[in-house]
Amino acid sequence: MKIRFWGVRGSCATPGGRYLRYGGNTTAIEVRSDSGHRILIDLGTGVTELAKELMAAEFGQGKGVLPVLLTHTHVDHIQGLPFFTPLFIRGNSIRIMGRELAGVSLKEVLQDQLNGHYSPLYGLENLAAGLEVQTLKTGASWPAEGFEVKTELAPHGSTSVVACRITADGKSVVIMTDVEHAPEGISPELTELARDCDLLVHDAMFSDSEYAQRAGWGHSSVGSAIAVAESVGARRLALFHHSPDSSDEHLDMIVGQATESSSVAVFAAQEGHDVDI
Amino acid sequence: MHLTFWGVRGSYPVPGAATVRYGGHTSCVELRSESGGCLVIDAGTGLRGLGQKLAQEARDPGGTTYNLILSHVHWDHIQGLPFFEPAYIGDTKIVVHAPRAAAKELRLVIGGITRHEFFPVALDAVPADFEFQEVTPGKAFDIDEFTVLPIGLNHPFGAVGYRVDADGSSMAYVSDTAPFDRMLHKQHFTAGVEEPNSDDLAILSEMRANLVQSLRRVDTVIYDTHFTKGEYEQFTHWGHSTPDHALEICHEAGVRQLVLYHHAPAHDDDAMDKIAEQYGVRGKRMAIAVCVAREAMTLTMGEATNPGFGV
Numbered sequence A: 001m002k003i004r005f006w007g008v009r010g011s012c013a014t015p016g017g018r019y020l021r022y023g024g025n026t027t028a029i030e031v032r033s034d035s036g037h038r039i040l041i042d043l044g045t046g047v048t049e050l051a052k053e054l055m056a057a058e059f060g061q062g063k064g065v066l067p068v069l070l071t072h073t074h075v076d077h078i079q080g081l082p083f084f085t086p087l088f089i090r091g092n093s094i095r096i097m098g099r100e101l102a103g104v105s106l107k108e109v110l111q112d113q114l115n116g117h118y119s120p121l122y123g124l125e126n127l128a129a130g131l132e133v134q135t136l137k138t139g140a141s142w143p144a145e146g147f148e149v150k151t152e153l154a155p156h157g158s159t160s161v162v163a164c165r166i167t168a169d170g171k172s173v174v175i176m177t178d179v180e181h182a183p184e185g186i187s188p189e190l191t192e193l194a195r196d197c198d199l200l201v202h203d204a205m206f207s208d209s210e211y212a213q214r215a216g217w218g219h220s221s222v223g224s225a226i227a228v229a230e231s232v233g234a235r236r237l238a239l240f241h242h243s244p245d246s247s248d249e250h251l252d253m254i255v256g257q258a259t260e261s262s263s264v265a266v267f268a269a270q271e272g273h274d275v276d277i
Numbered sequence B: 001m002h003l004t005f006w007g008v009r010g011s012y013p014v015p016g017a018a019t020v021r022y023g024g025h026t027s028c029v030e031l032r033s034e035s036g037g038c039l040v041i042d043a044g045t046g047l048r049g050l051g052q053k054l055a056q057e058a059r060d061p062g063g064t065t066y067n068l069i070l071s072h073v074h075w076d077h078i079q080g081l082p083f084f085e086p087a088y089i090g091d092t093k094i095v096v097h098a099p100r101a102a103a104k105e106l107r108l109v110i111g112g113i114t115r116h117e118f119f120p121v122a123l124d125a126v127p128a129d130f131e132f133q134e135v136t137p138g139k140a141f142d143i144d145e146f147t148v149l150p151i152g153l154n155h156p157f158g159a160v161g162y163r164v165d166a167d168g169s170s171m172a173y174v175s176d177t178a179p180f181d182r183m184l185h186k187q188h189f190t191a192g193v194e195e196p197n198s199d200d201l202a203i204l205s206e207m208r209a210n211l212v213q214s215l216r217r218v219d220t221v222i223y224d225t226h227f228t229k230g231e232y233e234q235f236t237h238w239g240h241s242t243p244d245h246a247l248e249i250c251h252e253a254g255v256r257q258l259v260l261y262h263h264a265p266a267h268d269d270d271a272m273d274k275i276a277e278q279y280g281v282r283g284k285r286m287a288i289a290v291c292v293a294r295e296a297m298t299l300t301m302g303e304a305t306n307p308g309f310g311v
């Protein structure tokens, strides 16, 4: 199994020369099994780059199949959807999975993203590809051919997001982004989800000193990402959802400090990089 | 009056090495009068950086009023709004002027992007006070020393451009718009070009005449030139123009400085260099100085020799 980070940035995309090495696109992660199956996590601006690769292959001919898991619908996790060109090709089958939301369906939220005020697409029905929006319960397995996908709810400020464990080829990656655990630490359900995974991709939006001012914002510090990785017995930790204020230099420094203090091998997720699991 | 570009890109922000020189942030322009008055045009991702600067500049932590004028509320023109730092400073007032292109109230439409499913902080929960003012094409209004004239444009769901006069100089912001011949953009989805009927053609020609009239001898015009000629033929129904369309309008209006703006995400720095060169030459033949908008570029209105206008 292999993963590729197409977008690693949180909140807001960061164009410019200070963000070239780690990348400025908002969140999107592609997971690929040895058998060639694919699953995509989130639809941030990073998917516009993935789209180019997909369109050059079967998605350009309307023969692509892609399951997408949405951690939640904050804009930095869905803003690539209207520009994801495989959605404009008839025949492609794209399925978006997300959790039930209180008082509003996932489909309504995505429909509102594309309404005429905001987008010339005027709604999901105008996407030429077959698009299925599937609402699922966390705690159960979610369907994606070639993978085993387990999910749990994780706390994100006043709301919650989907954390997932994706298994194929005898390896597991756990993605826990936009999460701020309770002060007493990670919940038993999330511990179980992440236990002994080969790679933990974890929200690390703030350095430990930055976090002091931003407790309650729904994001983690580097220190808390390390603590989670150590407590669940992860083999490797990828710091993810970088703050738009973190330049390449700043991230180098964060990684340097993290490497010193962590007993788990740690790196910062980098756009365009493949990671063998 | 002078202006600074904070975002020059259309559709969506484009980070990476290929856009470092011209910039990858979406639409946002800062206008300044000689006395330091500030007017912000559009709230794309470029607004985040501008907001950080404005928040640092503010002498008192609060008590400041910011005016934002929006061309329309497509995502690339509003997605910076939740990241505008002054919105998180108490005793701050933010006045958003925008066209109301539908029956829905403006507050609901713009408030909609900060519904909790999209963004953690609701518009009503931020410390700053938001006020919404509806603009109407043809009806000029004053914001401090700026006189602002909204101009109707041809774009899906509707958009307005603005002519702004202050300190005896003028600028105009014409984005987003399609040209005024092939199709009238309305408030429904179109998968391709919708042939205009005679009513549509009458509306288009009036819209065009109004635009030319409004731009008459404006010092500097910023224009949506998203497409190259070839791309326009392929995506005629998307609601954007080419530099040729912009030159034609500016020529008729007697405009001497044209800034190409709202660059397509696919146009990397090298592509923009070529466009700059090609249209620099073409503009010169029509006695119009042409330059390509770059992030962080500053221009002074009414000045014959702006460094940006190289060719």
Ligand SMILES: [Zn+2]
Binding pocket: A010, A011, A074, A076, A077, A178, A241
């Ligand atoms: Zn996020």
Ligand SMILES: [Zn+2]
Binding pocket: B010, B011, B027, B074, B076, B077, B176, B262
């Ligand atoms: Zn636009």
Ligand SMILES: [Zn+2]
Binding pocket: B072, B074, B155, B176
């Ligand atoms: Zn638009």
